[in-house]
Amino acid sequence: MLPYSTQFIEEDDIAAVVDILRSSHLTQGLKVQEFEEAIAHYVGAKYCITFNSATSALLGAYSVCPIGEDDEIITTPISFVATSNMAIALGVKPVFCDIKMDGNIDETLIEALITPRTKAIVSVDFAGKPVTINAIKAIAKKHNLITIDDASHALGSDINQQKIGSFADMTIFSFHAIKPITTGEGGAVVTDNEEYAKNLRLFRSHGIIKKQLWNSDMVSLGHNFRMTEFAAALGLSQLHKIDRFINVRETIARYYDELFENHKLFSTIHIDAREQSARHLYPILLNPELHCVKEEIFSELQQKSIGVQVHYKPIYQNSFYQKRFGQQRLQTAELFYKSELSIPCHQKMSIEDAKHVADTLLAVIEKYAYRGCSF
Numbered sequence: 001m002l003p004y005s006t007q008f009i010e011e012d013d014i015a016a017v018v019d020i021l022r023s024s025h026l027t028q029g030l031k032v033q034e035f036e037e038a039i040a041h042y043v044g045a046k047y048c049i050t051f052n053s054a055t056s057a058l059l060g061a062y063s064v065c066p067i068g069e070d071d072e073i074i075t076t077p078i079s080f081v082a083t084s085n086m087a088i089a090l091g092v093k094p095v096f097c098d099i100k101m102d103g104n105i106d107e108t109l110i111e112a113l114i115t116p117r118t119k120a121i122v123s124v125d126f127a128g129k130p131v132t133i134n135a136i137k138a139i140a141k142k143h144n145l146i147t148i149d150d151a152s153h154a155l156g157s158d159i160n161q162q163k164i165g166s167f168a169d170m171t172i173f174s175f176h177a178i179k180p181i182t183t184g185e186g187g188a189v190v191t192d193n194e195e196y197a198k199n200l201r202l203f204r205s206h207g208i209i210k211k212q213l214w215n216s217d218m219v220s221l222g223h224n225f226r227m228t229e230f231a232a233a234l235g236l237s238q239l240h241k242i243d244r245f246i247n248v249r250e251t252i253a254r255y256y257d258e259l260f261e262n263h264k265l266f267s268t269i270h271i272d273a274r275e276q277s278a279r280h281l282y283p284i285l286l287n288p289e290l291h292c293v294k295e296e297i298f299s300e301l302q303q304k305s306i307g308v309q310v311h312y313k314p315i316y317q318n319s320f321y322q323k324r325f326g327q328q329r330l331q332t333a334e335l336f337y338k339s340e341l342s343i344p345c346h347q348k349m350s351i352e353d354a355k356h357v358a359d360t361l362l363a364v365i366e367k368y369a370y371r372g373c374s375f
């Protein structure tokens, strides 16, 4: 099976991890610090605080900013559930804003959703394509809101050569196995805000500060969400390769872009010339006349060893959300979910692999197209 995304681990990554395993120190220490400095430098942020996952990084981000019980955040339904779950964990209500057909939150719809309880706008750079963060920041500024960007897909993405991670008040990255680079499991918050950074470090590690000798003081409620030294060593080794990884994904994505341009049965997502997408995913959007055969197309591609996936079921459609917040339907999010199919695009693929994916995809899609769905 050629997966839609996968990690790429090389001998030097393994050596970096083994080095740490042979050393005397395994838990958060100098390697973690080195990794944090490298990430902060890479994205152009002042502070980077790593976590054992992006999910705990999100919980940290929501915890350290002034959002409390019964407050609201405005966010996108087209994301992994963790984006809004971690707000709910703090008693905060996620208010879902509709999206555009590029998978990103529709900034023109945000203002209408703002209430006196709204505290933050939480965006997601879907598939690696940067959200319109400057427009979102302008709305946030006008209404005195915080901007949090879940950039789990977007380490390495940029707008006019300025990296994602240097725009929002806090930006979250994931180093889960299949994300742009990996530490196995892992995540980080980057920010320029010293107060947030200080509180994120406390939140990550029991809320304890060291005083003198054996004396420490627990000043706030914290967790153990620390990253290990061997995870950080892997992350550092991977970060050195990020340009190469993105280049491979970009080459494959451009090959698909050109080949699929103006296809009569599906479309692709355009990346503006002034932007770079980390190309975490390569989504195609099936035309409505193929929506009723999407399951067949999906299954047949899997049978043919092409690992496809759908990103994402609108979060509010999950039974937990329906029970807690009632039924909801956002028109473009629904359409996007019916249309979207992510096809293989990762740093372990060759251009021959991409050609094989494209040939198989085109054949399968054309085979089912004759059925036509009424809509």
Ligand SMILES: *Cc1c(COP(=O)(O)O)cnc(C)c1O
Pocket (backbone or CB within 6 Å): 053, 054, 055, 056, 079, 080, 082, 083, 124, 150, 152, 153, 174, 175, 176, 185, 186, 187
């Ligand atoms: C993967 C992902 C997460 C969760 O990341 P973990 O590191 O697995 O906790 C959160 N948000 C988005 C958009 C993701 O893709």
